[in-house]
Amino acid sequence: AQSVTQLDSQVPVFEEAPVELRCNYSSSVSVYLFWYVQYPNQGLQLLLKYLSGSTLVKGINGFEAEFNKSQTSFHLRKPSVHISDTAEYFCAVSGTYNFNKFYFGSGTKLNVKP
Amino acid sequence: ETGVTQSPTHLIKTRGQQVTLRCSSQSGHNTVSWYQQALGQGPQFIFQYYREEENGRGNFPPRFSGLQFPNYSSELNVNALELDDSALYLCASSYNPVMNTEAFFGQGTRLTVV
Numbered sequence: 001a002q003s004v005t006q007l008d009s010q011v012p013v014f015e016e017a018p019v020e021l022r023c024n025y026s027s028s029v030s031v032y033l034f035w036y037v038q039y040p041n042q043g044l045q046l047l048l049k050y051l052s053g054s055t056l057v058k059g060i061n062g063f064e065a066e067f068n069k070s071q072t073s074f075h076l077r078k079p080s081v082h083i084s085d086t087a088e089y090f091c092a093v094s095g096t097y098n099f100n101k102f103y104f105g106s107g108t109k110l111n112v113k114p
Numbered sequence: 115e116t117g118v119t120q121s122p123t124h125l126i127k128t129r130g131q132q133v134t135l136r137c138s139s140q141s142g143h144n145t146v147s148w149y150q151q152a153l154g155q156g157p158q159f160i161f162q163y164y165r166e167e168e169n170g171r172g173n174f175p176p177r178f179s180g181l182q183f184p185n186y187s188s189e190l191n192v193n194a195l196e197l198d199d200s201a202l203y204l205c206a207s208s209y210n211p212v213m214n215t216e217a218f219f220g221q222g223t224r225l226t227v228v
């Protein structure tokens with residue numbers, strides 16, 4: 001079984017400041033890792049994913065994440081946020097044998113202030 | 115816009131009733147997964163259908179059932195509704211459950227049980 005912990009339920013940040021959203025996972029099998037974004041009253045949009053290879057993954061809208069196997073973490077970062085980044089962000093895992101069956105964290109609400 | 119459409123967008127049901135939610139998958143996709151997202155929580159995996167067969171199930175009771183049609187659209191049925199079933203129900207479609215393909219989410223159906 002897999003599980004995901006997002007350590008911060010809310011992260012307030014000023015516009016143009018850097019941000020890091022933290023994600024830790026637990027799994028007894030190999031996993032793929034994902035970050036999704038959810039805007040109000042919408043579904044989920046994929047930001048980026050780690051399947052294999054380089055542990056630094058770049059995604060859309062200037063986001064990136066680093067896979068750290070020893071710390072079982074997959075933290076999301078952006079060097080300079082915009083007001084439009086205000087949304088809820090979900091970290092998710094899926095087993096490599098059951099791709100696209102996701103186990104999500106509880107989410108982090110990013111609130112970008114002017 | 116992802117091409118995954120869900121209907122209806124909102125509905126209100128009374129405790130004990132039955133409900134059917136519908137998902138039209140993206141063209142070319144043969145796999146549909148359903149998730150329940152309670153308020154303030156991350157989505158939870160309900161089950162997945164691949165080529166009209168159930169291909170994995172999360173920790174949900176049997177009163178949650180599904181169906182996938184030859185055109186790969188899908189239904190989620192919930193019997194004997196309980197107040198705790200109030201949530202946003204998301205479906206996601208993908209091409210194949212074991213290949214490296216992205217899952218696309220619909221905008222969800224907001225179910226309120228009163």
